Amino acid sequence: MxxxxxxxxxxxxxxxxxxxxxxxxxxxxxxxxxxxxxxxxxxxxxxxxxxxxxxxxxxxxxxxxxxxxxxxxxxxxxxxxxxxxxxxxxxxxxxxASGAAAIPASAYCKTPPTTPLENIDSGWNGWGNDLANTRRQDVARGGIDRASVARLKLKWAFGVPAVSTMSGHPVVADGRLFFGTFSGLVVALDAESGCALWVFEADGGVRTALTLGKLPDGTISLFFGDLAGNVYAVDPNTGQARWKILADEHPHIRITGTPMHYADRLYVPLSSLEEVAGAMPDYECCTFRGGVLALDAATGAEVWRRHTIAEPPSARGKNAVGTQLWAPSGAAVWTAPTLDPDNNALYIVTGDSYSDPAAPESDAVMALAMDSGEVKWITQTLAGDAYTIACMDPSPEAQVACPESAGPDLDFGSSPVLVTRDDGRRLLLAGQKSGVLFALDPDTGEIQWQTKVGAGGIVGGIEWGFASDTEKAYVAISAAWELGPGAAGGISAVNLADGSLAWQVAPHEGTCEGRERCNTGQLAAVSVVDGLVFSGSLDGHLRAYDTATGTVMWDFDTARTFSTVNGVPARGGAINGPGPAIAQGHVYVNSGYGMWNRWMPGNALIAFSIDGQ
Ligand code: HEC
Missing domain, CATH: 1.10.760 (Cytochrome Bc1 Complex; Chain D, domain 2)
Structure with a gap:
């Protein structure tokens, strides 16, 4: 049947x-x-x-x-x-009411700012807060340190209508906050009070952070991508679109990684969910190839396009029910590229292949020339990883659509981080779902050291993002698919000098008691402000750890209801995906991640500040 x-x-x-x-x-x-x-x-x-x-x-x-x-x-x-x-x-x-109409009129600011946004680097910009994607904030711009963190209190919460999963990374500049939602809204708020400035309706859900970029002529645009594969430039003062382009003709194109801006160009990572469609035995799996698209930031015109996989897909036999298969495919770029303009280099990490034979560019770290997209080097860390989600189902009818190599689905889902150590040595860090953190020479791609930080798994291992200062990398572990509460999760500090562990905090125990759909995995990207590392967990907690010792300095349980500034009822839940933005004495975080009916749903964007002031 x-x-x-x-x-x-x-x-x-x-x-x-x-x-x-x-x-x-x-x-x-x-x-x-x-x-x-x-x-x-x-x-x-x-x-x-x-x-x-x-x-x-x-x-x-x-x-x-x-x-x-x-x-x-x-x-x-x-x-x-x-x-x-x-x-x-x-x-x-x-x-x-769907779309922007779901935000009540009373949510809008009575006295919006009268001066245009000017200083794009005054808060937290883009995914990693810098071109190197360090996810680091300095104390001066962050306004929070070890001495004041204990006084962080809830300031306000904003309820996103009609979502159970919070997806977009908050971004802050000049007293404004911008974030995207799974329902396709891009929302601008007053960062102090949470009142709304404008709401933009994208054609698809927005999972990327928003990047503020100043063009050579002084124009400031807000750049982002959506799950329908569109890329946008919007006026951050009005929410009016400047341009919009479709990044790729492939029907499964989606943009999940944040576009990066430098000078007159925008660099867009290309991803897809064809590994879901590929789970159908009558789907001709698979033809999508990940890549990077470089655009003119002023017009959206294409400058260059580079597929991660060099070889175009060709017919590769049929599956057991006679459907034509194609390869190589996959090697999607899930996360923001990392830019190194001094060396004309752009670094990306790639996901798995969708069909056999797996491409040599899947589960790899790559360097491209920023000006042309030419490949400088490729370092693959796992060969033979071809996978569709049919592989998760052992039944014979599902196995028809699982490639013979059958995974293990160990993508790179975290942006690579370019660090310059205190001794001047540059390293490119890459964290894989296997739980391994790699340090590569950014000029050659040679692996300098590698450290297994924690258990790996299909939602990580290392999932959405680690952070780094000049001494250590701070790496949270998920393992939430394979391990239960109290066994999944944990966070470690890795010495950049040699990859040794500086400290390790075990998974938090006891926080899931009496809570449905709860796990202690720490998938969400972490953020560091000198002296503190903030990490959200599927158990709903946002914690700040001392970067010197791993001691928990502050802990807030977001899995609760909030009264909101916009009048839309809000609930917090699991924290997953994007990490907190630390800016101007505030910490902004998403709470709620009901994806797959597996984690605690919610729809809250929460602002904390010193004493709630
Ligand atoms: C090719 C298989 C496939 C088809 C067809 C499909 N889904 Fe899904 N659906 C999935 C998978 C897989 C997920 C989990 C999403 C993920 O893994 O990112 C999902 C997730 C969902 C979710 C949860 C999304 C969330 O944000 O948590 C809803 C709701 C849903 N599907 C509804 C639908 C509806 C309604 C249709 C028909 C219009 C549909 N799906 C067609 C495979 C499918």
């Missing part, structure tokens, strides 16, 4: 046309044609049909309109998507 359902699916991507009035639309039929193929199965990463019933219909609407599931509902109209969401959740959407 299951076998038949699996093999005869066909409606996918065809969509259904015609109906316009909500009452005439059969949500079940649409679900059966477009969603059941995957969601009738019990795969660990996705909610089953029964699991979807536990969801809020607004979240499902958002997931298929702008979020991770948008590729599977592109052919559906707004009304059809509403019907699918209502059927899948078993609940009515009521008078749900």
């Amino acid at each position: 299951r076998m038949i359902a699996w093999l005869t699916c066909c409606g996918l991507f065809l969509g259904a046309a015609g109906a316009t009035a909500a009452d005439d639309i059969d949500g079940k039929a649409l679900f059966d044609a477009n969603c059941a193929y995957c969601h009738d199965r019990e795969l660990p990463r996705m909610p089953s049909r029964a699991g979807l019933k536990e969801k809020d219909p607004r979240d499902i609407y958002t997931a298929i309109s702008a979020g991770v599931m948008a590729p599977y509902a592109r052919a559906l109209s707004h009304e059809q998507r509403r019907a699918v969401a209502e059927y899948a959740a078993g609940k009515s959407l009521g008078d749900f």
Whole structure:
């Protein structure tokens, strides 16, 4: 029975046309044609049909309109998507307002700033806060140190409508805060009070941080990408789009890593979720190749494009049900590139391959020339890692769509970090889902040392980001897929001199008692302000550790309800994905990550400040 359902699916991507009035639309039929193929199965990463019933219909609407599931509902109209969401959740959407209309008028500032944004480097800019992606803030700009951290208190919270997963890294400059959401909103707030300045509607969910860049003519733009593969430049003062381009013609293109700006160019990392589509036995897996796209930052015009995998995909035999397979594929770039303009170099890390044979460029660290995109060197740290999410399901019908090499899915998901040690020596650090931190020579790609920091796994190991100062790297560990509460997680400091461990904090215990969907894995990117490293956890806690000893100096449990400045009810939950932004005496963090029905959902952006002032 299951076998038949699996093999005869066909409606996918065809969509259904015609109906316009909500009452005439059969949500079940649409679900059966477009969603059941995957969601009738019990795969660990996705909610089953029964699991979807536990969801809020607004979240499902958002997931298929702008979020991770948008590729599977592109052919559906707004009304059809509403019907699918209502059927899948078993609940009515009521008078749900989507998009910017969901932010109440009372959320907007009564007295918005009168001077234009000027100093883009006055707070926390982009993903890593500098071209080297160190995720480090200095005390002067951060305004928080070991002596004052104990006085950090909740200042305000902002509730994001219709999401259960918080995705966008907050960015701060000149008293403004900018962040993106899974529902495709890009929101500008007054960083002090949390009132809204403007809201921009992107075509897809926004998982990247936002990069403020000053162009050679003095214009300041806000750059970001969305899960539909679009890249945008927006006026940070008004929220008006300056330009928008589609980064790649491949139907599975998505932008998950933050675009990097330098001088007159924008460097965009190219990623995809084709390893999900590739799990269908009748999908011709796979043809996407990761890459980097360099754009003219003023116009969005293409300057150069470089695929991570040099060889174009070609036909490579058929799977057990006769579907044509293609390779090489994959090596997506999930995270922000790291820029080294003095050496005309741009560094990226890559994910796994989707089909056999795995490409020599997957699970690798690469250096490209900033001016041309030419490859300078490639260091692969794991060969033969071809994987689709079908590999997670041992049933024979799923295994048809798992490449023979079957993983182990050990991507690089954290941006590489370029550090200059106190002795002047430069190192490029790369952290893999295997739990290993590598230090490479940025000029040659040679590995200088490598350290297994903690347990590896399919959501890390090292997942979304580590941080570094000139002495040590601060590396949080997830292992949340494979290990339970109290066993997953932990954070370590690694000496840049030789890769030895300076200190190691074991996973936190006891915090998941009485909490559903709780784990202690620390997947979220960490941030360092001299003397303190901030790390969020799936158990909802945001903690600050002393960089010298690992001692916990401050701890706030975000898994609670908040009264909000914008009047949208907010709940905190798991902290995952982006890390905290530390700026001007404040710490801003996302809380809530209901992805895969596995972690604690939530929709809060939370601001802390000294004494809550
Ligand atoms: C090719 C398989 C596939 C198809 C088709 C598919 N999904 Fe999914 N769905 C997934 C996977 C896998 C995930 C987990 C997402 C991830 O791993 O990033 C998921 C996640 C979701 C989620 C949770 C998203 C979140 O933010 O937590 C919802 C809701 C959802 N799907 C609804 C749908 C609906 C409705 C359809 C039909 C319009 C659909 N999906 C079609 C595979 C699929």
